Amino acid sequence: MTMISDRLLRSLRERVPGMGLTREFYTDADIFALDLERIFYRDWLFVAHSAELPEAGSYLTLQIGAYPIVLTRAADGLIRGFINSCRHRGARVCPDAAGTAARLVCPYHQWTYRLDGRLFAAPQMGSEFDRSRLGLKPVHCEAVAGYVFVCLAEEAPDFGPVRGHLEPYLLPHRLSEARVAFHSTIIEEGNWKLVWENNRECYHCAGNHPELARTYPDTPTITSVTGAADDPRIAEHWRRCESAALASEFKLSADGQMRTARMPLLEPAVSYTMTGRPAVKRALSDSIPRDLNIGALLLFHYPTTWNHFLGDHAISFRVLPLGPTRTELTTKWLVHRDAVEGVDYDVDELTRVWIATNEQDRRIVRENQIGMNCPTYEPGPLSNVTEDGVRQFIDWYCSRLEQRLSPDVLREAS
Numbered sequence: 454m455t456m457i458s459d460r461l462l463r464s465l466r467e468r469v470p471g472m473g474l475t476r477e478f479y480t481d482a483d484i485f486a487l488d489l490e491r492i493f494y495r496d497w498l499f500v501a502h503s504a505e506l507p508e509a510g511s512y513l514t515l516q517i518g519a520y521p522i523v524l525t526r527a528a529d530g531l532i533r534g535f536i537n538s539c540r541h542r543g544a545r546v547c548p549d550a551a552g553t554a555a556r557l558v559c560p561y562h563q564w565t566y567r568l569d570g571r572l573f574a575a576p577q578m579g580s581e582f583d584r585s586r587l588g589l590k591p592v593h594c595e596a597v598a599g600y601v602f603v604c605l606a607e608e609a610p611d612f613g614p615v616r617g618h619l620e621p622y623l624l625p626h627r628l629s630e631a632r633v634a635f636h637s638t639i640i641e642e643g644n645w646k647l648v649w650e651n652n653r654e655c656y657h658c659a660g661n662h663p664e665l666a667r668t669y670p671d672t673p674t675i676t677s678v679t680g681a682a683d684d685p686r687i688a689e690h691w692r693r694c695e696s697a698a699l700a701s702e703f704k705l706s707a708d709g710q711m712r713t714a715r716m717p718l719l720e721p722a723v724s725y726t727m728t729g730r731p732a733v734k735r736a737l738s739d740s741i742p743r744d745l746n747i748g749a750l751l752l753f754h755y756p757t758t759w760n761h762f763l764g765d766h767a768i769s770f771r772v773l774p775l776g777p778t779r780t781e782l783t784t785k786w787l788v789h790r791d792a793v794e795g796v797d798y799d800v801d802e803l804t805r806v807w808i809a810t811n812e813q814d815r816r817i818v819r820e821n822q823i824g825m826n827c828p829t830y831e832p833g834p835l836s837n838v839t840e841d842g843v844r845q846f847i848d849w850y851c852s853r854l855e856q857r858l859s860p861d862v863l864r865e866a867s
């Protein structure tokens with residue numbers, strides 16, 4: 454890896470700011486492996502909602518690169534994360550996407566684990582067998598305001614700044630008391646960074662997203678990462694929301710990894726529906742005044758999630774890389790836990806705009822990847838009017854990778 458680290462470090466240092474990255478960043482298997490190893494295997498990653506683990510015995514699974522993960526909620530109420538690989542001969546302990554179980558039983562030879570990871574039983578292993586050191590391997594796991602994060606690193610970065618940033622914005626939405634009404638998973642035939650770059654600008658919205666464009670403004674001060682505070686319409690929106698104790702101002706973390714901002718929709722729209730009217734009769738949170746149009750609270754946390762929190766529902770997106778040119782995108786629609794399907798909302802109406810938008814973005818990303826695969830591809834200039842968000846993502850990615858590659862190269866040189 455040191456050779457590639459060295460080469461990559463040089464190209465990161467020589468890159469031209471304000472331009473896209475070179476082709477290898479979107480196609481090269483070695484760079485993809487480094488993206489996993491230095492970013493996905495080291496950072497805190499949003500993976501699930503605590504509402505998806507509603508009771509003792511709930512579990513859910515996911516795959517992050519080479520790591521199969523299982524999340525559980527035990528009788529003590531805590532959500533924990535483990536490597537989903539049996540301590541006997543390594544089989545996946547929970548093959549299902551989600552479920553409820555009193556204990557986790559490996560299907561291969563029935564080694565049985567408690568929900569806190571301890572090995573409970575291992576048949577026919579003899580009287581000398583010591584179970585105590587063969588629990589499931591834990592991963593760092595934190596829940597904040599209904600959002601569950603894991604970190605696969607041996608030593609995790611301090612989670613305090615993530616918690617401190619998110620709580621004031623998210624807590625009023627009471628997402629830990631919500632319910633996932635619908636979820637969809639699609640495979641994007643593009644590098645994970647292309648999925649993000651496409652998400653970080655709305656330059657393409659007017660030409661590609663007719664459904665979303667009915668309610669979501671493509672104004673750069675709303676969709677980008679600069680100038681929001683200078684836009685009087687946004688400032689007025691923040692003033693109104695903050696007077697109802699809703700943190701709203703644009704906030705970007707010092708390292709550029711996480712952003713929150715509450716933005717107005719195209720009024721009078723209050724939700725991402727074809728009419729702009731709420732998709733759910735029951736408000737998502739009982740703590741937010743019903744007559745206040747709170748627009749959309751926007752959150753991103755690189756490298757796995759962007760989100761929209763509305764008055765009637767919330768939508769989360771989870772990005773997981775599958776290969777140099779393949780990415781999984783999972784979208785979840787959250788509603789008040791007591792909202793009843795068919796009475797308070799219609800699933801088609803709730804999901805129509807973002808199902809259509811995701812499909813349009815899937816095609817955009819695929820076409821983008823095909824064009825970039827060509828050996829003649831060279832990065833073009835980014836718009837300084839509409840693509841500040843793309844520049845910000847690329848800057849974050851490059852500085853993060855550079856930070857995490859430098860020790861290798863320095864070690865090699867010494």
Ligand code: FES
Nearest residue numbers: 539541542559562
């Ligand atoms: S691999 Fe799990 S019990 Fe054997």
Ligand SMILES: [Fe+2]
Nearest residue numbers: 651657662814
């Ligand atoms: Fe899009």
